[in-house]
Amino acid sequence: MLKTVNLDIGFDKPLVRNINIYIEKPSLVQVMGPNGAGKTTFLKTLAGLIKPLNGRIYIDDVDVTGSSEKAGRFISFSPQIVTTKQGEAFPISVWEFVEFGADLCYRKRGVGISKMELRKVVRDALQSVGIGQELWGRSIWRLSGGQRQRIFIARAIACNTPIILLDEPLSSIDPEGKAEIANLIGSLSKSKIVIATCHDPEMLLRYTDLVLLIGKGKYVADKPENVLVGNVLREFYGESIVEFANHIHVCDYHV
Numbered sequence: 009m010l011k012t013v014n015l016d017i018g019f020d021k022p023l024v025r026n027i028n029i030y031i032e033k034p035s036l037v038q039v040m041g042p043n044g045a046g047k048t049t050f051l052k053t054l055a056g057l058i059k060p061l062n063g064r065i066y067i068d069d070v071d072v073t074g075s076s077e078k079a080g081r082f083i084s085f086s087p088q089i090v091t092t093k094q095g096e097a098f099p100i101s102v103w104e105f106v107e108f109g110a111d112l113c114y115r116k117r118g119v120g121i122s123k124m125e126l127r128k129v130v131r132d133a134l135q136s137v138g139i140g141q142e143l144w145g146r147s148i149w150r151l152s153g154g155q156r157q158r159i160f161i162a163r164a165i166a167c168n169t170p171i172i173l174l175d176e177p178l179s180s181i182d183p184e185g186k187a188e189i190a191n192l193i194g195s196l197s198k199s200k201i202v203i204a205t206c207h208d209p210e211m212l213l214r215y216t217d218l219v220l221l222i223g224k225g226k227y228v229a230d231k232p233e234n235v236l237v238g239n240v241l242r243e244f245y246g247e248s249i250v251e252f253a254n255h256i257h258v259c260d261y262h263v
């Protein structure tokens with residue numbers, strides 16, 4: 009269970025005010041909104057990486073507000089990948105990246121896991137995102153953007169937390185890969201709360217239980233068929249939405 013109470017997110021001044029959402033069971037929540045609306049800020053706030061300006065966050069009735077240590081017991085986070093080479097000075101292989109990340113995650117949660125179990129979790133996670141064995145020994149800085157995206161998702165999966173936050177998981181994935189990863193996200197959401205930001209809502213639409221649309225300081229959270237309609241989208245994206253609405257086939261979308 010994930011609940012936000014009167015949550016204001018932002019930095020000096022709020023980006024979005026008074027967010028009250030309650031997610032009771034495994035589901036896929038898609039966070040939408042224009043560039044700079046606060047999608048990444050929202051995910052980081054849930055993960056305790058950014059303190060909210062106001063309000064509280066509860067997971068299974070534990071107050072995790074502003075604490076990555078407490079939130080980390082429940083949440084794993086796959087960040088929005090920027091194609092920078094800033095980490096090149098710290099070489100780390102694909103396997104090590106996922107294994108260290110998962111190991112740290114289990115330690116923080118006080119969950120005991122044997123070396124053999126950990127290896128299996130890492131192997132399964134890498135396979136589930138389509139990263140073959142030939143890449144496991146390669147430095148993560150010698151991967152394509154899409155491959156790197158996949159291993160960040162694999163690391164989040166390997167942590168096996170009940171909540172997974174995915175920031176732009178499809179952004180640099182090729183078209184065929186997008187369908188695969190969307191499918192994987194859909195199946196994860198059968199047993200976990202998955203919260204994903206996405207600029208291409210159509211990809212995840214058929215798996216999406218709730219859309220959280222944010223922008224201009226406000227939000228709406230509802231079933232896709234109630235949010236992905238012209239007048240609501242126009243309110244958040246402006247007139248450019250005419251093209252956008254056509255793109256996502258809002259008119260012929262029925263649940």
Ligand SMILES: Nc1ncnc2c1ncn2[C@@H]1O[C@H](COP(=O)(O)OP(=O)(O)OP(=O)(O)O)[C@@H](O)[C@H]1O
Pocket residue numbers: 019020023041042043044045046047048049050088
């Ligand atoms: N560390 C920070 N300090 C101050 N302002 C920040 C910081 N990080 C982001 N912002 C600002 O907060 C706003 C929201 O940023 P955020 O990254 O949450 O947007 P987003 O909805 O994820 O956008 P995108 O679609 O481009 O990923 C932006 O105006 C951004 O410049």
Ligand SMILES: [Mg+2]
Pocket residue numbers: 047048049088175
């Ligand atoms: Mg973002």
